[in-house]
Amino acid sequence: MKREIKLFDELDRFARGSEITHALGLSFGYDGDLANERLWKPLVEKYGLRHPLVIAGEVGRNVDEGTARWVTVLRAGRKRGVFHPKLVLAVREDAVFVALGSANLTKGGLGQNLELLTPLVFSQDAERPVPKGVLAGILEFLGDVVEGLPVADDSAARVRDVVTQARIVLEELPEAPRRGPDLRFVHSYQASIWGQVCVIHDDDAVEHVLVVSPFLETDADVADEADSLLRHALGGGLPWAARAVVPRMTLCTVLEPNKLAPLPRLALQELGAKVALRTQSFSEEERPLHGKIVVVFGRKRTTMLWGSPNFTNAALLRSVVQGGNVECALVLSAPAAGASMESVHEEFEIDRLFLRHRGALPPAYVAPPPPEVLFEVGEAIYDTRTRVLSVHGVIWSKKVHHIRVSIEAEGVVLHESGRLGVGTFSIPIEDAPLEEEDPETGKRRLRAVSLRIEARSADGRVLDTRIMRYNVRFEEALGIWNNLIIETEVFTADALLAQAATPEQRVAAVDAQIAAWKAARREEKSAPQQHQASLDQFFRQVRAGLDGHWRRLEARKMSRFALRWWSTKLCRSLDSASAGSIDGIRRTYFVARVAEHVARVVSAVADRHDDATAAFAALEPAKLAVALEGVPLASDARHDILDEVWSLRVRVVEMLQERA
Structure with missing residues (x-):
């Protein structure tokens, strides 16, 4: 098992120095302060992440948003079952990163627990190409998640924007070579995960099942196969080989002496020698188990499931529409020769981490009936x-x-x-x-x-x-830094318009402005903040910045992702100009140059793409038109210049609106 979870290190490798434009985390519980320190703040400061998003489970005591107001935390409330997926998705230029496994964005999940985490990179130059269908399934799943969120419309729209951005990358990826094991993404919205695993494994005769799960089902009032995943798995729930040896299942979990344990005691007693029960050896690994695996060993193939589901009815046997949990996982199906029982035990250190349980079972844990969710x-x-x-x-x-x-x-x-x-x-x-x-x-x-x-x-x-x-x-x-309501007033023209401005430089500009405010409050003398560049310098920066945008679009052949990145950057600069970060004369010049630049890009998109509909949709012309139209022009400028800029902007705004 993976002994350390270093999610930021995986994202750091993924970024390759580029900006990470979008990031979304799904988690049952959420420790905001720790996640901010280890994940979100470094991504904002180093890679320019603009809007971190988290969707967390509905249990109040397990959701702590922390102190970072610029992280949007949404609760996925449910009347039945729990919101239980663990997934982090991030987008950079032409690539998507997904970390999927058992780890929540909590103190335990980010280092203290024994977890399983799988990082996947979807890009044209990935060392190990992942099938496009895996990312397609993840984005479909996120679409189902956002549809059920009882949140503000613009918050739901931000989640959809992450999905849209990732889908643009997906549609431009080449299909991965069809070789090696079959890897798929599964979730529980429409069908039970157990049923999907059985379909993937098909009718290959099963000889053994390995289960690693910290939480198991408990005894139900009616002890039949419909209420017991354990009985179902060892009965008709799998195509068992006629002469499968005993034990048929190795069940690895956490059993501490003299502590209550959620166990299917009746099923274990009934099944007897068919189940080899193993318990975590804390002398070998002191971190509490939180990783989950189910491995089905067949005669011809081995099918492995890992992710968020525990070995419980609500996680695996019931879909969301049947009142089960919201869960997600990866399923790998490979020839049995390449994934034997011995090799899987060695890979996950089963024999070292889990000892054969001997003696009586721990005292039964009878869960109280869940309260009615109102x-x-x-x-x-x-x-x-x-x-x-x-x-x-x-x-x-x-x-x-x-x-x-x-x-x-x-x-x-x-x-x-x-x-x-x-x-x-x-x-x-x-x-x-x-x-x-x-x-x-x-x-x-x-x-x-x-x-x-x-x-x-x-x-x-x-x-x-x-x-x-x-x-x-x-x-x-x-714009919300250390809970100060800064918004756009802190951003200098230099930081927004200079092509070379890095995320670290922008953070430094914010910190410098806050330091100046503090000094002024103490009536101390400090060097004035150069909030305005000189006119000549400003003009050069605008030209250099827009030329840099053009070269970037040309180098990337006006791809949809490049157009969306360009539009977002331009809207941010226009919004800053509207908020007063530059004076009237500079605003007028800025609007004129941006309008000419936009017209040039729109014409190039129409020439480069045979069917430019998707390309224009990616650059969000309506949003860009609103941002361009919203910048106030200088009332003290020469009337002939003002009229010329006004007319130019009207023409370009109409051009954008026609393509919206």
């Missing part, structure tokens, strides 16, 4: 421009009459809704007191408070409660 909050999101807090969620029970929102530590009630019905809800709260003045800079700062959101009955009784941090609407991760 409602869920997918997101509370705050808009720093309008100062409106919006709470989004879903109500599943008619018992819930209304929702109350308050600040957890202070008991200050922010809102109490009227009667709400079953279904999704969205509650806007104006002038929410979520900001304060930062004493060191005098600027606006977000308060580090949690929200208490209660589902109440008609007579005011609290039926269910969620404690959660709030998200913030933002376009740029550096």
Whole structure:
């Protein structure tokens, strides 16, 4: 088993010095502070990641968003089953990275547990090409995930944008050579994962099954095959060889003396010698087991499953539509000669990590019946421009009459809704007191408070409660830095327009501006921040920056990914100019040069692509038109120059709108 999980190191190798444009993490639990330190902040500072996204399970005590407001954390609430996948997806130019396995974005998953993690790279020059169907399946799965999120529309749109960006890369990848083992991605939305494994393994006679799982099913009231994955697997759930030797299954799990253990005790007693029960040897490996594997050894082929599912009914035997968990995994099917029982045991160190269990089973753990899930909050999101807090969620029970929102530590009630019905809800709260003045800079700062959101009955009784941090609407991760509401005012023209500006330089510019604010607050003298370049220097930077964009597009043959990257960069610079990072004369010159540049690119796209529809869709012409049109021109410029620039911009905006 993989002894150390170093997710950032894998992403560092993947980036190859390029920007990572998008990143999305799926996790059951979430430790925000640790994930920020080890993953998100380094990606923002080193690779320019603009908008980290996390989708986490609905269990409140297992979801801690931490203090980084520029990480958008969405909760995937469910009435039945749990949201249990573990997956990280990142996109750089012409490549997609996926890390899939058993590790959550938690303290345990990022280093303390014994986990399984598989990094996959989808690119034209990948050393080990992965079948395109694996990435296609992952993106289909993410599409199903986002459809069920009870969150703000723009937050769901950001998740879809990650999927769209990855799909652009996917569609331009060559098909991997059809040789070697068969690798597939599976998930539980439409069909049970166990059923899919059986289809992949086909009718090859099974001789043995190896299972590694920290959590197992518990005894059901009705002990038949429909309620027991263990009985099902050792019965008609697999095409067993007529003379399969005993034991038929090796079951590796965690059994600590004198501690309650979730076990299928009745099934184990009934099956007897058919199951060889092994327990983790903590003297060999002190990290608690959290990795999961199921290996089916057939006479002709070996089929291996690993990922998020434990060996439980909810994870493997039931689909989401049947009330099971949301799970995802990889399945590898290979000739038996190349994946024998001995080689698999050696690869995963089964004989070293797990000892034969002898003696009586540990005391039974009888799980209490799960509480009725009445409602869920997918997101509370705050808009720093309008100062409106919006709470989004879903109500599943008619018992819930209304929702109350308050600040957890202070008991200050922010809102109490009227009667709400079953279904999704969205509650806007104006002038929410979520900001304060930062004493060191005098600027606006977000308060580090949690929200208490209660589902109440008609007579005011609290039926269910969620404690959660709030998200913030933002376009740029550096715009909410150390909880300061900086947005675009901190970005200099140099940082946004110079082609050579690296993510590290942009972070340094932010830190320097914050230091200057602090010095001014202390009434100390400091070197003035060069927020404006000289006119000559500014003109040169604009020309150099736009020429650099053109060369990049030409080198990449106006690919859809390059066009989307170009449009995003240009919109960011236009938005910064609109927010006042440059003065009127510079804005007018900037708009003129950008408009000419956009017209040149649009014409080149039409000439280069026989069917330019997909290419124009990738560059998002409507969004670019809005950004270009939104930059105010200088009222003090010469009228003939102003009229010329105005007319040029109108023509280019109409050109973009025609292709939207």
